[in-house]
Amino acid sequence: MISLDKLSKRFGDRTAVDALSFEVPPGQIVGFLGPNGAGKSTTLKMLTGMIEPSGGRATVCGFDLQTQPVEVKRNVGFVPESGAVFESLTGLEYLEMVGALYGIPQNAARARIKQFIAFFDLSFETLTDKLLGAYSKGMRRKVVITSALLHNPPVVFFDEPLDGLDANAAVGFKALIQMLAREGKTIVYSSHILDVVERVCHRVIIIDKGKLLLDGKPDELVAAHNSGTLEKLFTQLTGGTELERRAEDFARTFRP
Amino acid sequence: MNGTEITVPSFFPEAPPTPEKTLRRLFLTLFLRGRSLRGLSRQGASGAPKSIAEKLAWVLVSYLAFGCFALFFLRQPVFALAVYLHAMTFVFLGMFVAASAGEILFNREEADILLHRPVSPRAVLWAKVRVLVEISLWLAGAFNLVGLFVGFGSGGNWRFPVVHIFSTTLEALFCTGCVVLVYQLCLRWFGRERLENLMTVSQVIVSIAAVMASQILPQIVMHVDRILNVSELSWRVNLLPPAWFAGLDDAFSGSGLLGSWILAAIGLGATALVLWIAFDKLARDYEIGLQALNETVSTPIKRGSRRLIVRLVNLPPLSWWLREPVTRASFLLTTAYLIRDRDVKLRVYPGIAPMLIIPFIFLVQNHGRGGSNDPGFIVTFSGIYLGMVPLLGLQMLQFSQQWQASDIFRLAPLRGPAAICHGARRAVLCLLALPTILLVALIVWLMRGNLSQLALFLPGIIALPVFALVPNLGGHGVPLSQPPDAAKSATRGLNMIVVMIIALALAGVASLSWKQGWFWWLVPGEAVVAISLYSVMRLALAKANWPSNE
Numbered sequence: 065m066i067s068l069d070k071l072s073k074r075f076g077d078r079t080a081v082d083a084l085s086f087e088v089p090p091g092q093i094v095g096f097l098g099p100n101g102a103g104k105s106t107t108l109k110m111l112t113g114m115i116e117p118s119g120g121r122a123t124v125c126g127f128d129l130q131t132q133p134v135e136v137k138r139n140v141g142f143v144p145e146s147g148a149v150f151e152s153l154t155g156l157e158y159l160e161m162v163g164a165l166y167g168i169p170q171n172a173a174r175a176r177i178k179q180f181i182a183f184f185d186l187s188f189e190t191l192t193d194k195l196l197g198a199y200s201k202g203m204r205r206k207v208v209i210t211s212a213l214l215h216n217p218p219v220v221f222f223d224e225p226l227d228g229l230d231a232n233a234a235v236g237f238k239a240l241i242q243m244l245a246r247e248g249k250t251i252v253y254s255s256h257i258l259d260v261v262e263r264v265c266h267r268v269i270i271i272d273k274g275k276l277l278l279d280g281k282p283d284e285l286v287a288a289h290n291s292g293t294l295e296k297l298f299t300q301l302t303g304g305t306e307l308e309r310r311a312e313d314f315a316r317t318f319r320p
Numbered sequence: 321m322n323g324t325e326i327t328v329p330s331f332f333p334e335a336p337p338t339p340e341k342t343l344r345r346l347f348l349t350l351f352l353r354g355r356s357l358r359g360l361s362r363q364g365a366s367g368a369p370k371s372i373a374e375k376l377a378w379v380l381v382s383y384l385a386f387g388c389f390a391l392f393f394l395r396q397p398v399f400a401l402a403v404y405l406h407a408m409t410f411v412f413l414g415m416f417v418a419a420s421a422g423e424i425l426f427n428r429e430e431a432d433i434l435l436h437r438p439v440s441p442r443a444v445l446w447a448k449v450r451v452l453v454e455i456s457l458w459l460a461g462a463f464n465l466v467g468l469f470v471g472f473g474s475g476g477n478w479r480f481p482v483v484h485i486f487s488t489t490l491e492a493l494f495c496t497g498c499v500v501l502v503y504q505l506c507l508r509w510f511g512r513e514r515l516e517n518l519m520t521v522s523q524v525i526v527s528i529a530a531v532m533a534s535q536i537l538p539q540i541v542m543h544v545d546r547i548l549n550v551s552e553l554s555w556r557v558n559l560l561p562p563a564w565f566a567g568l569d570d571a572f573s574g575s576g577l578l579g580s581w582i583l584a585a586i587g588l589g590a591t592a593l594v595l596w597i598a599f600d601k602l603a604r605d606y607e608i609g610l611q612a613l614n615e616t617v618s619t620p621i622k623r624g625s626r627r628l629i630v631r632l633v634n635l636p637p638l639s640w641w642l643r644e645p646v647t648r649a650s651f652l653l654t655t656a657y658l659i660r661d662r663d664v665k666l667r668v669y670p671g672i673a674p675m676l677i678i679p680f681i682f683l684v685q686n687h688g689r690g691g692s693n694d695p696g697f698i699v700t701f702s703g704i705y706l707g708m709v710p711l712l713g714l715q716m717l718q719f720s721q722q723w724q725a726s727d728i729f730r731l732a733p734l735r736g737p738a739a740i741c742h743g744a745r746r747a748v749l750c751l752l753a754l755p756t757i758l759l760v761a762l763i764v765w766l767m768r769g770n771l772s773q774l775a776l777f778l779p780g781i782i783a784l785p786v787f788a789l790v791p792n793l794g795g796h797g798v799p800l801s802q803p804p805d806a807a808k809s810a811t812r813g814l815n816m817i818v819v820m821i822i823a824l825a826l827a828g829v830a831s832l833s834w835k836q837g838w839f840w841w842l843v844p845g846e847a848v849v850a851i852s853l854y855s856v857m858r859l860a861l862a863k864a865n866w867p868s869n870e
Contacts, residue, residue, distance in 0.1 A: 109436075112435075112436040113435070113436060114431065114432075114435040114436050134438050134439070134440060135438075137436055137437060137438040137439075138438040140436065142436040144432045144436075146429070146432045148429045148430075148432040148433050149433060150346070150350060150430075150433065152349070152350060152353035152354055153346075153349065153350075153353075157349075161342060161345075161346050162437070164337045164339070164341075164342040165339050165342055165343075165434075165437045165438065165439055166437070166438060167339070170337075
């Protein structure tokens with residue numbers, strides 16, 4: 065469903081993504097991990113057609129990223145980390161606008177939106193009477209997730225989707241993406257909350273400095289590296305050494 | 321879920337709309353409402369929120385009123401009326417498009433929302449341009465409305481309104497196309513980082529050109545019989561876009577002379593060429609620009625000027641003036657934004673430029689007439705006018721695209737915004753007011769060759785600290801704390817008018833005192849009043865609490 069072949073992105077002299085290659089079949093949830101600045105968001109932006117690769121090739125749903133970008137975009141949903149929305153639209157106006165960009169007839173879009181707001185426990189009045197600028201962060205995130213799934217895409221990219229969601233919404237969301245995967249959707253899930261990734265994802269890809277470090281099933285990787293948890297494996301791989309001792313030393317500097 | 325029963329009018333009443341139509345509707349809504357709002361709810365189910373639309377309505381009314389000047393052309397040939405209408409329209413549209421295009425064409429937040437949707441960058445560009453042209457036509461329509469009837473009722477025939485609407489539409493397309501083309505060429509030749517600086521420079525130039533045009537045009541109009549006759553036009557007129565579109569009006573509904581047809585042909589050809597290059601040949605550059613907005617890599621900043629400011633802040637006299645750490649931090653923050661931030665630079669410098677140019681025009685005009693007008697009044701007026709630079713600068717510095725980050729001021733253990741405002745005010749005084757005053761003083765000295773006349777700047781310089789505190793009255797005017805959409809406020813204009821009236825009155829009194837020999841009594845008197853006012857205003861600011869951010 066997703067295929068990367070030596071996909072690269074350079075910004076001037078700096079290589080953000082360095083010849084990344086992997087494939088993701090339908091129905092799989094892939095945890096896409098890496099420390100800050102590893103190139104995760106840049107990779108997701110390339111795979112959603114937001115920025116152009118500097119080298120390599122990628123296809124999504126069989127469409128080539130460089131020659132068929134609009135077809136790729138039609139088949140993916142994306143929840144960006146920023147959670148940006150047009151603040152001066154109401155939630156309903158925003159979602160109808162997104163639906164229209166995917167060519168969804170108005171009645172169908174509104175019916176679908178009602179299903180989403182029921183799932184997320186949003187009130188229809190909030191969606192119609194309040195501008196998005198007045199929404200809480202969690203409510204806004206729910207609208208952004210709805211806008212990514214509204215057109216029923218076969219591939220969905222999530223970049224820190226739980227940011228701002230309350231505990232109930234987060235539990236519901238995790239269950240939702242597992243069910244969506246069972247329905248055959250391909251999900252790429254980028255997050256720093258590693259225990260969630262460990263529980264939800266079928267497979268984990270860890271990158272650092274734009275390069276692929278590790279690719280496999282979470283339990284198998286943890287067992288193979290004898291690390292106990294995915295979090296410990298991650299810190300081992302990405303150079304997070306002696307974190308607890310460093311925290312202890314730093315905390316001492318706060319003593320009067 | 322109870323809400324499913326509610327019937328709400330759809331944002332897109334016809335189904336299914338094309339992506340192009342959707343985008344056009346979206347950008348128009350965003351333009352009219354503004355892009356960012358803090359805690360604002362819709363007023364009623366179907367109405368738009370209190371918004372830029374209301375302000376735009378007032379702008380349209382004022383354009384309509386200003387358009388009444390066309391009545392002076394009732395007995396003029398069609399070409400003279402058309403040149404006047406197109407020249408003024410060109411100035412208004414040029415300023416509007418140049419001021420709006422940067423924000424509309426390259427909005428950083430928008431990239432995360434739209435770039436992964438199935439629409440081509442070309443469709444996005446076209447939708448934005450259509451909105452720019454649409455709003456331009458509203459403005460042009462309001463200004464030209466009276467002119468349409470004047471043209472019909474004077475030398476023109478029944479074709480004038482029809483042809484003039486067509487030529488004004490072409491003019492709006494030409495203006496928008498030119499601005500988009502400049503952006504694209506800058507992107508192609510200089511890259512995005514340089515583009516931002518170039519756009520600041522070009523907006524400053526457009527603002528100055530508009531102010532100069534507004535000063536020079538009335539003089540042309542006063543001699544309209546002598547110079548605005550198509551058959552007697554210099555070949556240089558062929559270079560002026562308003563003349564092309566005026567030629568179109570004159571060719572179809574006026575004299576119909578060969579010269580008019582040539583101008584009309586140039587206008588049509590130039591518009592077609594600009595549109596073809598901007599929206600076909602260089603459309604790809606816009607796509608690259610949009611994607612560049614979304615690239616998160618950090619570009620190295622030029623450290624030279626910044627290091628210099630940090631060094632200066634650590635040296636007397638600035639280190640004495642900025643002893644208080646919050647004021648010092650606010651000073652550095654404000655200077656950083658005045659030097660680096662594209663959004664702030666695009667608002668502040670083009671806004672300040674006309675302040676500099678108006679005294680200059682007065683001085684040049686008076687010099688050209690052999691100093692026939694009262695030199696005392698003009699120099700004093702220049703000084704007081706320049707005293708308003710910090711007022712305008714601080715008013716514009718309230719707005720920033722990163723306005724939400726200013727919450728950190730409220731989180732800091734400060735009773736109110738006084739220290740933050742003092743830092744910003746001092747930065748504006750150092751970076752904007754001082755260089756501007758020195759420059760105009762130099763011009764006055766060079767033009768009048770008399771150092772003693774520089775004393776006439778004193779009333780303005782004495783009033784300057786008081787003017788600079790006006791934006792902070794009641795604890796308002798906290799730097800970088802308001803969304804940029806709020807910058808289009810009618811109150812700001814009103815404040816400026818009030819201060820300008822005060823400036824004119826002060827200049828009149830100072831000039832009279834200079835003539836009658838009691839100027840050196842006026843200066844200490846004004847100083848006492850200014851110090852008293854300054855002290856009261858500072859005290860009020862020190863006691864002010866944080867203004868509501870709802």
